[in-house]
Amino acid sequence: xxxxxxxxxxxxxxxxxxxxxxxxxxxxxxxxxxxxxxxxxxxxxxxxxxxxxxxxxxxxxxxxxxxxxxxxxxxxxxxxxxxxxxxxxxxxxxxxxxxxxxxxxxxxxxxxxxxxxxxxxxxxxxxxxxxxxxxxxxxxxxxxxxxxxxxxxxxxxxxxxxxxxxxxxxxxxxxxxxxxxxxxxxxxxxxxxxxxxxxxxxxxxxxxxxxxxxxxxxxxxxxxxxxxxxxxxxxxxxxxxxxxxxxxxxxxxxxxxxxxxxxxxxxxxxxxxxxxxxxxxxxxxxxxxxxxxxxxxxxxxxxxxxxxxx
Numbered sequence: 421x422x423x424x425x426x427x428x429x430x431x432x433x434x435x436x437x438x439x440x441x442x443x444x445x446x447x448x449x450x451x452x453x454x455x456x457x458x459x460x461x462x463x464x465x466x467x468x469x470x471x472x473x474x475x476x477x478x479x480x481x482x483x484x485x486x487x488x489x490x491x492x493x494x495x496x497x498x499x500x501x502x503x504x505x506x507x508x509x510x511x512x513x514x515x516x517x518x519x520x521x522x523x524x525x526x527x528x529x530x531x532x533x534x535x536x537x538x539x540x541x542x543x544x545x546x547x548x549x550x551x552x553x554x555x556x557x558x559x560x561x562x563x564x565x566x567x568x569x570x571x572x573x574x575x576x577x578x579x580x581x582x583x584x585x586x587x588x589x590x591x592x593x594x595x596x597x598x599x600x601x602x603x604x605x606x607x608x609x610x611x612x613x614x615x616x617x618x619x620x621x622x623x624x625x626x627x628x629x630x631x632x633x634x635x636x637x638x639x640x641x642x643x644x645x646x647x648x649x650x651x652x653x654x655x656x657x658x659x660x661x662x663x664x665x666x667x668x669x670x671x672x673x674x675x676x677x678x679x680x681x682x683x684x685x686x687x688x689x690x691x692x693x694x695x696x697x698x699x700x701x702x703x704x705x706x707x708x709x710x711x712x713x714x715x716x717x718x719x720x721x722x723x724x725x726x727x728x729x730x
Contacts, residue, residue, distance in 0.1 A: 469496050544567050
């Protein structure tokens, strides 16, 4: 899928700079073409940051992030996952495992292409699968997760959906998980994504214009397959959080109204290995400069510290 709609998110100067600096690449992963935007740093030894989008995003949402990290000395790699963004595959039809494999393959490609150390980050669903990809062997030195979810726990999936109020009942969680398993013959069916995710609460109130732009954007999938939803309830990471050894920064949004804020905090507490926790006083997502500055500052500090201590 191709679209120029992303240009409405930025002023003309940012769009012009993006067109000038951006490189586009494709790799083959999970039997589809995976699209990758790269914003290279002039220094061939520059560290590399791969940033992974969530279920509501795609690579062009992170142009400003790419520029900010570029100013800190990084090459930035922005991939789209299967069935999302500008990558191939049936729209909104993907599993957690397929997204993870896409990211592992992108990280392996980046390791072969660039000379600097590889770091990785992601937000929303992208935060959770960033950990999953590192646990599955992506060749990274450290990661940063804006949100951290366990897709092997049905209660996590409920708590990041419109049905969060049901997640405290073990019986209901088991019933949901069993129900999704029984729907296997119908996994190809796609339902409106906003039946499941509270996308009306994606942005802060101060981002009403950005929310309206996102609502009109044709690129984010507006339907999601039952196969995808089921995978988010029974796909544990390759390495349980408790056994982790990869340096992990976890960033949590204290004003999040889309997902339950305690999910990320509780999963952070489960993490073994080197880790750091940071909170930012924003909702689930924002276009505000302060939002991105807080993320870039935290990631840059963590990646630099992780390199020094190795």
